[in-house]
Amino acid sequence: MSKRVSLTQHLIEQQRLHNKIPSELRLLIEVVGRACKSISHAVGKGALGEVLGSAGSENVQGEVQKKLDVISNEILLEANEWGGHLAAMASEEMETIHRIPNRYPLGEYLLMFDPLDGSSNIDVNVSIGTIFSVLKAPEGMTEPSEKDFMQPGTKQVAAGYAVYGPQTVLVLTTGDGVHCFTLDREMGAWVLTQRDIKIPEDTKxxxxxxxxxxxxxxxxxxxxxxxxxxxxxxxxxxxxxxxxxxxxxxxxxxxxxxxxxxxxxxxxxxxxxxxxxxxxxxxxxxxxxxxxxxxxxxxxxxxxxxxxxxxxxxxxxxxxxxxxxxxxxxxxxx
Ligand SMILES: O=P(O)(O)OC[C@H]1O[C@](O)(COP(=O)(O)O)[C@@H](O)[C@@H]1O
Ligand SMILES: [Mg+2]
Ligand SMILES: [Mg+2]
CATH class of the missing domain: 3.40.190.80 (D-Maltodextrin-Binding Protein; domain 2)
Incomplete structure (x- = not known):
């Protein structure tokens, strides 16, 4: 049997090979990965966890929020307030940015997420997910503001998504190819299952x-x-x-x-x-x-x-x- 490689092992290996993933970024990605495990758990409970249906509120774009939109947003906020090297976060479900409280010196990254993508599929048990993006905070930033997030996508240092489907997977890039991890539900671990994914250039x-x-x-x-x-x-x-x-x-x-x-x-x-x-x-x-x-x-x-x-x-x-x-x-x- 080939050796299992965990998310942490993979990130450390990438860091050694390419010297591109500072340990602060690795920890941040691990925290997001942990939050996705919790969301996956909540999604999996469905009606038994009373997580289906509408939350009875609207987000900033005037869309009705589902309970799982709100729950997933809370899980990501809470995990990253404590675990990551972040200065601030922004979410599809929040009107403005969320600064990390009581953190001095400021963290060096900014995190953005769509906590629950595919909301219309939640109640019908079709695959949904989480999408995230990481930017470096601008040099000399004192108090994070929306302006600090206004960086083109070329400035992303990491991006990924989780799919909560028949399997729960996490797909990640830090600028060195795209790799996929499958959640081992018994062990609660992300295991590397696809390295360096390539999209065929032609399609039908x-x-x-x-x-x-x-x-x-x-x-x-x-x-x-x-x-x-x-x-x-x-x-x-x-x-x-x-x-x-x-x-x-x-x-x-x-x-x-x-x-x-x-x-x-x-x-x-x-x-x-x-x-x-x-x-x-x-x-x-x-x-x-x-x-x-x-x-x-x-x-x-x-x-x-x-x-x-x-x-x-x-x-x-x-x-x-x-x-x-x-x-x-x-x-x-x-
Ligand atoms: O309702 P439509 O037109 O099929 O739109 C589907 C699209 O909307 C989205 O669900 C929007 O994302 P949210 O569920 O995060 O609002 C996309 O995931 C999807 O591709
Ligand atoms: Mg979406
Ligand atoms: Mg969404």
Whole structure:
């Protein structure tokens, strides 16, 4: 039997090999990993743990919060207040940033998360997850503010996601490839199960919420029509379609067998480009996908190059197999 490698062992090994993961960052990632185990535990209890259904509140984007959105947010806040080397956190579920109380000197990292991704799937027992992103706090920061988080995705030092599905997995990058850990539920340990994941450059599978088709802009209409035209159309091959409605699960499929995921901006709310959030969803996923050899754009530019202006900023997303992301991006330029 091959030797089991834990998350901690893997991070220490990466640190030795590449000297890129300072021990403070390693500890931070381990704390996030521990929080994901607790969330996985809560998710797994379902109706028995009284965690299903609505929390009866709304988040800053006006979305109804599910109980698990709130519980997962609390778990991440509590774990990281104590464990990490953090100055502040920001979450999809909180209006503004959360400073680490009573911490002097200030921690050197900033953490952002979507505590529970795919909320509409919670009550129907379909895969959901957690997405996170880590930035370095700017030099000379005295009191963390939202402004300190306004760094493009290229500045991320780590990003990852957990999927709470038939298996609980944690996918992570620190800029040295993408690695996947599976939760050993009996031992409560993250065990390395895939090293250096690579996304195939070509694909025959796409993911988009087709119920919005009538609102799409012409480049997306054209691209989806071409894929649907199949082998006799301009792309000369038949495509299959999947839509899980949990970005984590759709991205995890793409990481494993290729595909293109799209959540475009559309004609309904021109001041809200798309549904997904730059800081908690698009940037960490774009970092992971690029590290796996894929591509991620908003149709016009690389997601990681976007200069954020607001904490809860939305962005159009096209990500996955490189050649297809490049194709749909080129349609936006024509
Ligand atoms: O409701 P739709 O259009 O299918 O949207 C699904 C998308 O919304 C999301 O659920 C948004 O994330 P949250 O659940 O964190 O709000 C994505 O995970 C998913 O890709
Ligand atoms: Mg989400
Ligand atoms: Mg969410």
């Amino acid at each position: 599978e796409f993911a988009i919420n087709a119920s919005n088709a009538r609102h799409w802009f012409p480049p997306v209409q054209r691209y989806v029509n071409e894929m649907q035209a199949g082998v006799t159309g301009p792309l000369k091959k038949d495509f299959n379609m999947r839509w899980i409605a949990s970005m984590v699960a759709d991205v995890h499929r793409i990481l494993n067998r290729g595909g293109i995921f799209m959540y475009p901006a559309d004609a309904r709310e021109p001041d809200k480009p798309g549904k997904l959030r730059l800081m908690y969803e698009a940037n960490p996923m774009a970092f992971i996908v690029e590290q796996a050899g894929g591509a991620a754009t908003n149709g016009k530019q690389r997601i990681l190059d976007i200069q954020p202006e607001k904490l809860h900023q939305r962005v159009a997303v096209f990500l996955g197999s490189k050649n297809e992301v490049e194709r749909v991006t080129s349609y936006h330029q024509e």
